[in-house]
Amino acid sequence: xxxxxxxxxxxxxxxxILVAVIVLIGEIFISDKSKHVxxxxxxxxxxxxxxxxxxxxxEGKLFGGxxxxxxxxxxxxxxxxIGVFIILLQSSAWIRKEENRGKISEYFILLLSTxxxxxxxxxxxxxxxxxxxLELATIPIAALAAFDTHKNNSAEAGIKLILSSxxxxxILLFGISMIYGTTGSVYFxxxxxxxxxxxxxxxxxxxxxxxxxxxxSLVPFHLWTADVYEGAPINVTSYLSVISKGAAVFIFTIxxxxxxxxxxxxxxxxxxxxxxxxxTIGNLFAxxxxxxxxxxxxxxxxxxxxxxxxxxGSNAAGVTSVVYFMLIYILTNxxxxxxxxxxxxxxxxxxxxxxxxxxxxNPKLSLLMTLALFSLAGxxxxxxxxxxxxLFTSVAxxxxxxxxxxxxxxxxxxxxxxxYYLRVVKAMFIDPNDNPIPYxxxxxxxxxxxxxxxxxxxxxxFVAAIYEAIYHFSSFI
Amino acid sequence: MNSEYLILFFLLGVxxxxxxxxxxxxxxxxxxxxxxxxxxxxxxxVKSDAWIQFNVGYYLFAIIYLIFDVETVFIFPxxxxxxxxxxxxxxxxxxxxxxxxxxxLYAWKKGALRWV
Numbered sequence: 001x002x003x004x005x006x007x008x009x010x011x012x013x014x015x016x017i018l019v020a021v022i023v024l025i026g027e028i029f030i031s032d033k034s035k036h037v038x039x040x041x042x043x044x045x046x047x048x049x050x051x052x053x054x055x056x057x058x059e060g061k062l063f064g065g066x067x068x069x070x071x072x073x074x075x076x077x078x079x080x081x082i083g084v085f086i087i088l089l090q091s092s093a094w095i096r097k098e099e100n101r102g103k104i105s106e107y108f109i110l111l112l113s114t115x116x117x118x119x120x121x122x123x124x125x126x127x128x129x130x131x132x133x134l135e136l137a138t139i140p141i142a143a144l145a146a147f148d149t150h151k152n153n154s155a156e157a158g159i160k161l162i163l164s165s166x167x168x169x170x171i172l173l174f175g176i177s178m179i180y181g182t183t184g185s186v187y188f189x190x191x192x193x194x195x196x197x198x199x200x201x202x203x204x205x206x207x208x209x210x211x212x213x214x215x216x217s218l219v220p221f222h223l224w225t226a227d228v229y230e231g232a233p234i235n236v237t238s239y240l241s242v243i244s245k246g247a248a249v250f251i252f253t254i255x256x257x258x259x260x261x262x263x264x265x266x267x268x269x270x271x272x273x274x275x276x277x278x279x280t281i282g283n284l285f286a287x288x289x290x291x292x293x294x295x296x297x298x299x300x301x302x303x304x305x306x307x308x309x310x311x312x313g314s315n316a317a318g319v320t321s322v323v324y325f326m327l328i329y330i331l332t333n334x335x336x337x338x339x340x341x342x343x344x345x346x347x348x349x350x351x352x353x354x355x356x357x358x359x360x361x362n363p364k365l366s367l368l369m370t371l372a373l374f375s376l377a378g379x380x381x382x383x384x385x386x387x388x389x390x391l392f393t394s395v396a397x398x399x400x401x402x403x404x405x406x407x408x409x410x411x412x413x414x415x416x417x418x419x420y421y422l423r424v425v426k427a428m429f430i431d432p433n434d435n436p437i438p439y440x441x442x443x444x445x446x447x448x449x450x451x452x453x454x455x456x457x458x459x460x461x462f463v464a465a466i467y468e469a470i471y472h473f474s475s476f477i
Numbered sequence: 478m479n480s481e482y483l484i485l486f487f488l489l490g491v492x493x494x495x496x497x498x499x500x501x502x503x504x505x506x507x508x509x510x511x512x513x514x515x516x517x518x519x520x521x522x523v524k525s526d527a528w529i530q531f532n533v534g535y536y537l538f539a540i541i542y543l544i545f546d547v548e549t550v551f552i553f554p555x556x557x558x559x560x561x562x563x564x565x566x567x568x569x570x571x572x573x574x575x576x577x578x579x580x581x582l583y584a585w586k587k588g589a590l591r592w593v
Contacts, residue, residue: 021576028582199483 009060009069012053012077013119019045020112027105035104039095042108043088043445050081061125065187068125072476075469076122076250076323082452083243083330084115089449090338091235093345093442099150107147110140111239118247122254127176127186130251134172134215138165141244145232157231164214164224172211178204192259205260209270212255215248216304219277226285229297234344237293238337241300246326249304253311253322257477268398271308272406278305279413287420290352292340295420296333299376302417303329306391309410312403313394319474321390324467328375328387328460335372335453338446339365346440352424357433362440366428368450373421375457378414383461388414390467537589541581548577 007014022045026038053074061068088111094100095107117136124130142165146158180186182201183194195201213221229237260267282302289295307329310322342365343358344350359366375384396407442450460466516523551573559566584590 021579024579024583028579028586199480200486203483 006062008058009062013116015049016116019049020109023105023108038105039092046085046088050085053078053081065125066129067123069123070476072473073122075473077119079327080243086334086449086452087235087239089445090341092445094235110144114140121247121251125188144236145228147233153231157228160224161228168211168214171207175204175207188259195262212252216245217301218274218304219281222301225301226294226297230293234341242330242333249307268312271312275305275308276409283413283416292350292352309395310391316474318394319477320471321394323470325387325391328383331453331456332372332375332384338450339369342442342446347437352427355427356431357436358428361436361438370425373424377418377421383457386461541584
């Protein structure tokens with residue numbers, strides 16, 4: 001029987017649903033003329049929700065073990081909260097535009113409901129809850145990707161996303177059904193206890209990896225990524241590439257460690273191949289891109305390959321390095337996307353050639369973009385370096401020559417990635433342009449968002465306490 | 478490791494699906510005429526191509542109807558256990574109604590209930 005105490009355990013979810021319901025009530029009762037109030041209302045409510053999320057939580061399991069919350073999962077949710085807060089700030093200028101009048105609150109409600117899905121996904125204690133959360137996190141995103149109703153490629157992005165995620169969900173469910181059929185349970189703990197390394201169970205596991213691979217956009221399953229990222233509105237793209245990928249990485253790590261821990265040697269081989277493919281192909285395709293959104297899409301595919309290295313570490317340091325890298329990746333990538341979205345909102349340009357000579361007209365934005373790209377590439381003073389460093393350390397600590405080779409491949413790929421990140425920097429600082437993007441003033445919310453990113457990129461790298469805290473929470477996995 | 482089950486699993490899948498198709502090919506009587514190639518074998522004859530404008534109002538009505546249809550389905554099991562669970566169940570169904578009614582109000586505000 002549920003009582004009030006139980007509701008405190010799922011405080012994150014309930015508060016977020018409350019925020020979404022308040023926005024919906026606002027949409028119903030606020031007159032059309034003053035709809036803009038909803039934007040600030042949502043941002044303030046979400047800020048409150050983010051702050052409350054850091055208060056100590058009550059650990060526990062609910063619904064017979066289908067839902068569980070502990071310090072580790074609460075930390076993951078808080079990390080996602082920070083990212084979503086920055087995205088809300090960045091999208092404020094875009095959603096204010098005339099073309100989006102009449103669907104302001106829809107954007108926020110859809111965004112918040114996907115986040116609820118991700119919360120349930122992270123907190124799931126069995127495969128059924130994981131699947132439900134995954135669906136709740138995916139279906140509204142397809143509507144968001146098709147949000148620019150006047151653009152054809154936005155609709156294309158939506159339909160591509162819904163079709164490919166339907167396929168991947170099917171594969172995932174097929175895998176789960178095999179695991180259920182052979183172990184007789186969908187609960188994580190019972191599946192782990194009854195896992196007998198039978199071939200049908202291994203097959204189910206491989207289907208599970210394939211299904212999750214779609215969401216994280218690992219290489220054989222990445223084909224939807226670039227088209228969807230290009231077609232979707234830019235703030236939705238940043239949401240897809242950062243928050244949705246982050247949540248999928250988190251639950252993927254949790255399930256690999258908690259449920260399939262016994263066959264760690266087996267999935268290490270699987271992830272080895274996937275990591276090499278993802279890093280290399282993501283990088284090689286990124287070199288040729290000229291559209292900034294496509295470019296960041298392939299860059300995010302390559303980053304997913306690096307994340308797999310940390311998962312392979314198979315120990316507490318491995319989990320820590322993944323969570324730590326995701327936190328840095330969220331801040332860094334949102335910095336890059338923030339600049340791209342600010343430029344798009346002001347001038348409607350998103351081609352790399354349009355960035356030529358940006359430093360002369362908009363020096364602050366160019367410096368910020370440079371900082372974000374350096375962090376993505378992993379150049380020492382910024383946090384991206386530390387993130388990659390811990391990922392590589394975690395896989396090298398397995399102490400086997402084949403993992404040293406993997407680290408070598410990863411380092412080579414990091415060098416290749418430096419080339420295409422620097423291409424953007426070269427365009428902004430060196431390449432001449434007769435009519436560069438004129439000077440413009442970024443709106444205040446987006447400024448605050450970018451400021452958080454800059455502080456985060458330095459702070460997370462230098463303050464060891466953050467790493468220590470994540471290390472401490474990771475032991476609760 | 479018992480990979481024979483896996484082989485059996487695949488074989489059964491292929492046999493069941495492929496067998497059904499092949500079997501129906503032999504058994505089913507085949508008749509070919511122009512009505513066969515119509516999109517709808519029975520119904521109004523299709524005259525023009527599909528790229529015409531039509532009223533999406535039907536879909537909106539169908540979706541709103543569906544929400545309240547599903548609501549009813551949820552109320553039946555609730556009604557069965559309501560007496561045992563007491564006040565908790567009552568409050569929970571009120572929350573459920575509240576959110577659904579908000580959905581209806583939203584659809585109303587957006588003009589989905591107006592027939593155009």
